[in-house]
Amino acid sequence: MKGNDNTAVLLIHCPDKPGILAVVTEFINQHKGNILYLDQYVNREEGVFFMRVKWELDTFQIPTDKIEEYFETLIATRFNMVYRLYLSDTKPRMAIFVSKMSHCLYDLLARYAADEWHVEIPLIISNHPDMESVAKRFDIPYYVFPITKENKSEQEAKQLALLKEHGVTFCVLARYMQVLSSNFIEHYPNRIINIHHSFLPAFAGAKPYHAAHERGVKVIGATSHYVTTDLDAGPIIDQDVTHISHKDTVEELIKKGRDLEKIVLSHAVEKHIERKILAYKNRTVVFQ
Amino acid sequence: MKGNDNTAVLLIHCPDKPGILAVVTEFINQHKGNILYLDQYVNREEGVFFMRVKWELDTFQIPTDKIEEYFETLIATRFNMVYRLYLSDTKPRMAIFVSKMSHCLYDLLARYAADEWHVEIPLIISNHPDMESVAKRFDIPYYVFPITKENKSEQEAKQLALLKEHGVTFCVLARYMQVLSSNFIEHYPNRIINIHHSFLPAFAGAKPYHAAHERGVKVIGATSHYVTTDLDAGPIIDQDVTHISHKDTVEELIKKGRDLEKIVLSHAVEKHIERKILAYKNRTVVFQ
């Protein structure tokens, strides 16, 4: 089980300069923070420094509610940093969006029920009633918002209100077969994770397994990514593939794909929960 | 070492009907052929039967030069078959086309020199002189045909004459950075194997590693396929991928890609030499 620890995570990116790493680690060390993980990466082509550091707060001398202010003042401004501070006592709150297929939903809920993740799942949203029985099995409220062209913006407004009410910090589209509007997406920038059932950018759009079969590819894949207003083109978090042969029908591709989809989606969700993803210029830095 | 055996291979496809498999195996059995491998596959959606059968000729009672005639008369016509008969005493003859990169070329030539394949490589063709030293190491004639817009059809005509002269039965583009004309391709239908340095259909065209890096994918791949007049869209033979991360620069993608490219190309060449590939409607059936 994650999250019983009392820790902080900093995700940082800024123009690369000598000494950044030293300054950040000294900031933590000199105030008696015990660094648990530190990972850094410099994109030399663009001259950008990325860093993730996690440290224990029990002995840290800066009060928890002052860390951000001190870091801002002492370091972030000086190095022109974009950063986020996450404290382990603030649990992320995740909403699942689903349509009619259960495989990704079960995989998420099974991990949640097994307490694998430091997360709360206060609700599930769907455009169909089909998955309500699954939600009930796990005692999670299930809300149905049927979507038509006419009612879409109205329904999304209701969804957003519901998310706000439940304090949702990020959304997971577990094979949710509805395109979200730009307005909706802008409420959760790089905080909506989708699973696409192809190795993007191949076969973007609908019916990728049919397209893959038609093209006669020898591998199929799945892609988890943050949703942006550009359909199926947001920053990729994780991808995996499996080999197929001429013997595989479309139905068999769909079946094999399900196993990819659920694992690739859950891996992305886990990385997000653990604050290991930094989105930058439509790409992701995913720390290990 | 392959090919010292005295065998025949039949590749067949035809409309599916009951009894085809039985009729073909009986044809071989009753004339005392010993079946070594048999693989069949029925595409139920399209109702097409595919088959590969390999048998020993030493005890086979139909004279080698009569097999095709007998099979045609007794079976193929009746079942409306498209088929090809390959005899092990006819070695395939392969021309390699290359530009400036050596990794695929070395991989092909190393296997050839180690006698892994039942094939002859009578010549290497290039649009640049760079790889001549490699060809010399393996004592294979190397012909340079610099290509410009103006001289392309003329140079291709010379290449075709040279291929004919050397009795070439199929061509392998080992990172040959020139698009072949439709005219050239039509001389070798489903007998020109190319390696494309992406998991097609993603990143078709030039500079796929740059495109992959720009898109921020987490897997890169390579695709071997038969060349058709539709660029990068011919029947796919083999694909493989490797995982990458945000740390990989374009240069590192290119380096990692080389290992994929050479293995994926050589696998396709091997399958072709072993008569295990059936191209059908822009897809391939690849028997194991």
Next chain:
Amino acid sequence: MKGNDNTAVLLIHCPDKPGILAVVTEFINQHKGNILYLDQYVNREEGVFFMRVKWELDTFQIPTDKIEEYFETLIATRFNMVYRLYLSDTKPRMAIFVSKMSHCLYDLLARYAADEWHVEIPLIISNHPDMESVAKRFDIPYYVFPITKENKSEQEAKQLALLKEHGVTFCVLARYMQVLSSNFIEHYPNRIINIHHSFLPAFAGAKPYHAAHERGVKVIGATSHYVTTDLDAGPIIDQDVTHISHKDTVEELIKKGRDLEKIVLSHAVEKHIERKILAYKNRTVVFQ
């Protein structure tokens, strides 16, 4: 959903001879059975013929309850065949054995609940009460049999009685942390599927992730296999691996391993349910 079809599957192995394939397909064809899948394989080294054929029974002229008798009389005896006939109207009945971990259990039950498999799961057996809540979520009876050295044979006798009572045809050990006795295993020869959390034969026995970490391997794996009286040495059905690095602690290996375990186990269960596995001499033939 599988199994609404009215079909038969034959799994056969016998000494290889010319004409077996023809005879079996003719048996089906001449009695108006429509072959849906046929896969055959000849082990040339040992001279053994293996075959799986599935056909539609709706138009088949031999009454369902006579197929086995006719096949036995007309073909099986003649060719010295070992065979099994499976009819789609007889649903396999599967018992799950589990201890304290939920990931494999959830994966099996999610597929079952989604009606992916043509199977019944009448009960779950455990040596611990921990997973009862999961069983309840899916409304499946859960029986606890705490095992000690002293009570083992007695408890196993009760388990066997319960399996018999529920008409169980095969068992799945979903991370069941108890070694079954030879007596128990002999009641279900090649019908108990286990998941071992290593790429066997490496790290057989307990604590494979600790052993893998200690040895410093760069891949970890999982193995599904039929249970035999020789611990961790039964016929392997499926294996998969994932790459790891020096950064992975034992805990991270365990976490990464869970995803391998559940997929590799479910694949084996699916193959078993679809009658695609033939065990022969401590190895398996797994048809696609």
Next chain:
Amino acid sequence: MKGNDNTAVLLIHCPDKPGILAVVTEFINQHKGNILYLDQYVNREEGVFFMRVKWELDTFQIPTDKIEEYFETLIATRFNMVYRLYLSDTKPRMAIFVSKMSHCLYDLLARYAADEWHVEIPLIISNHPDMESVAKRFDIPYYVFPITKENKSEQEAKQLALLKEHGVTFCVLARYMQVLSSNFIEHYPNRIINIHHSFLPAFAGAKPYHAAHERGVKVIGATSHYVTTDLDAGPIIDQDVTHISHKDTVEELIKKGRDLEKIVLSHAVEKHIERKILAYKNRTVVFQ
């Protein structure tokens, strides 16, 4: 092509303490070294800090021949470091040992000839004359030392003398089918790279493909590792696997294995040349 740069690489491990990273990066930064890559990893269980840092020397103010002394005095002693400094103007010198198989040898030489690696290969040593023609193709001296029980220590002494004469810094066993003596190995601690044709620790020893076929595994693999006096048990550098099926004969396993072996060996050699491997307690830290 690697190595035209003027750079230094430091590989360090020591007991973990706050501030090590800061002190090392400051040492480089304050003397005007430009850090190109930095990777660090802390083994929290054992409390050990590992680091690799590469920086440009052109502007570095400490004279190249004084870096080691200064680093030792100012930092290494203080933190109880085990470290190695590598300068790009000292090219590693690699000896290849080979027996009768060419696939790994060709893969190494093709990369060498294409100038992919910052390395010199002054000689090839064998216990058989078979590969001399390959060596000749690449104009590399080839020495044959037939080995018998009786002459082994004598022949190894000659080999060691030859390696010394050629200034060899590390050895690569490219399917060299002779066990090296402890005496030989101790001359090149963690500087002899071997390729074993199995996913160790499975199938250690001779004939692993036969053993894998006998056991009926569904994956085969290859392992590159440093040679220690404990046979097939040295620190693992890289491993990879491929899926196989019941259809694969031992010969096909051997063929499929060749592609794994050559790639897994070459990757290990590349990592070694690039100073990215730190061996520690029979395991390796392999920086990316």
